[in-house]
Amino acid sequence: MTTTTGMRVRVHRGCHEVGGTCVEVEAEGARLVLDVGRPLTAGREDEVPLPDVPGLADGADPSLLGVLISHGHLDHYGLLDQVHPSVPVYAGRAATAIIEAAQFFSPGPSLRTAGHLVDGETFSIGPFRVTPLLVDHSAFDAYAVVLEAGGERLMYTGDLRGHGRKRTFERLLASPPPDVDALLMEGTHVGSERHEPRTEARVELDLAATFRATTSLAVVASSAQNVDRLVTVYRAARRAGRTLLVDLYSVAVAGATGRSTIPQPGFPSLGVWLPRRQRVRVKESGEFHRTAAVRPYRVFTEELVAHPERYVVLGGQSVAHELLRDRALAVGGTFVWSMWSGYLAEPSGARLREATRAAGVPVVEHHTSGRASVRDLRRLVDAVKPGAVVPIHTEGADEFVRHFPGTTPRRDGAWWSVGTEAS
Ligand SMILES: [Zn+2]
Incomplete structure (x- = not known):
């Protein structure tokens, strides 16, 4: 029997912003970080401090077990060079290799992964059961992740779309992860979409x-x-x-x-x-x-x-x-x-x-976006049927309420509970 001690989340950046994503998740006294992105608004030379996550900069808090990088876009990993080297980083194998290969042409932070995310292969980090799900995005080898701990389940979409070449989105709709208590869903186009994206x-x-x-x-x-x-x-x-x-x-x-x-x-x-x-x-x-x-x-x-x-x-x-x-x-x-x-x-x-x-x-x-249309996001919510939808990677959090039943907008920096009880 699982002990139900709950899971808490605080989004450090992303509740009302596209890019610079960083999410801290806590369960059973342990913590994981999802993405440490650089804000898209930051200039190339701008100093951007790390989000205020204990142990992230100094590696001095053993309750911080690691950082999961959903994909190799700077607005999701660009502050990684400030994360203490003792904090393990997990990302896709090909995503890591691509960022390494890019260094010669366009130097930037390395992904220096301690462990790789593999599509559908669940692994454990402390109390967290982590299941990466390959998604289609304009970055190669991109993942959504399902985190399970404290008797609760959180799904984080990362960036994804349904109009690319890979069939991963349809696969996700056909066999969604069960019993998702909260879906932390990117909404880049929510509130700003003028027309359906081209495939x-x-x-x-x-x-x-x-x-x-x-x-x-x-x-x-x-x-x-x-x-x-x-x-x-x-x-x-x-x-x-x-x-x-x-x-x-x-x-x-x-x-x-x-x-x-x-x-x-x-x-x-x-x-x-x-x-x-x-x-x-x-x-x-x-x-x-x-x-x-x-x-x-x-x-x-x-x-x-x-x-x-x-x-x-x-x-x-x-x-x-x-x-x-x-x-x-x-x-x-x-x-x-x-x-x-x-x-x-x-x-x-x-x-x-x-x-x-x-x-x-x-x-x-001739271009099309790497992020999902509102229609596809609605199909995702219909398929996953989460206990709550929490907007992230969006400037349209208020619009979410109109499109997705069960939306609970959150504020950057505020802790909330994944489970159904009031936070
Ligand atoms: Zn991206």
């Missing part, structure tokens, strides 16, 4: 149509760590009869997934084009194995200038400037923005729009 499959078709309509080079700007988008752009390029050119960052991330199904050198109609910045980075670091490994697949800028209509170049936003300068991207070409449109409104995005406009190259947006 990743739809983005593929739209990209293919754009590539076909383009008579010269097509350049796609996306996040190198958005593996689903890499798959989407590759498939779209194939549909349009073009060769996809990826960069070293994309090659490193694809390799780190450990999945042979993810497009990487050796795949048909896939080549490697190296932006100047990466060539310099390799030279400075002396890590020439990186370029040696892709040598047979390389396509050079001269070839892009000679036969631009044969290719799609996938890279970060700076790639467009280089290709414009080298006249590979010119009249007849298309620049595709495949990231959050808000970035295009920032100063760097404005410079990009100005540069493409001056070159007579249209900018087309």
Whole structure:
């Protein structure tokens, strides 16, 4: 028989904010932390203190048993470098490998995992039974987690969506975890959704149509760590009869997934084009194995200038400037923005729009969100039937009440009980 001593939760950040997620869970005198995210509002150089979780910064409180990272997005793990090294960190194996692989191109906190989250494999940390559930998100190897302790069960969605390529969302709806007392559910789009998000499959078709309509080079700007988008752009390029050119960052991330199904050198109609910045980075670091490994697949800028209509170049936003300068991207070409449109409104995005406009190259947006539609969140709540829905990772907590029965909004920093008794 289980002892029913209850489980308590306090959200340190996220009750009324997208990003910077951090949740502390306590049961039977032990504590776990879910995510230690960096706020999206924080500038690159801003100092952001750790949330006030005893033992997190100094490792001096033995009741703190560890940190679970739902997925490799900075707004969920970006403060990890301030967490004391003696505090164990748990995250997905591929997620960890991807963050490690990214260090060469975009240095940041490491995931330094002590143990890995594996889909459907329950394990124990002190009194907590932890069950990770693989979810579809724009970060590869992302998890929701079910925590069980003190006779109660909490489910935390992390970030997830139902309109991606993986069938994990439908699987979750078909066999939801039973007896969830509280569902801590992300609501990025709650209160701000203007229309149903496009599916990743739809983005593929739209990209293919754009590539076909383009008579010269097509350049796609996306996040190198958005593996689903890499798959989407590759498939779209194939549909349009073009060769996809990826960069070293994309090659490193694809390799780190450990999945042979993810497009990487050796795949048909896939080549490697190296932006100047990466060539310099390799030279400075002396890590020439990186370029040696892709040598047979390389396509050079001269070839892009000679036969631009044969290719799609996938890279970060700076790639467009280089290709414009080298006249590979010119009249007849298309620049595709495949990231959050808000970035295009920032100063760097404005410079990009100005540069493409001056070159007579249209900018087309093909993107879809990594987070669930309100409709899919409603399906999730209907399937899980939790005792309570608690909004997190949202600016629309007040709207939750309208969409999801049983919503109990909470405040950042306040403890509440997972069970049905009044807190
Ligand atoms: Zn995320």
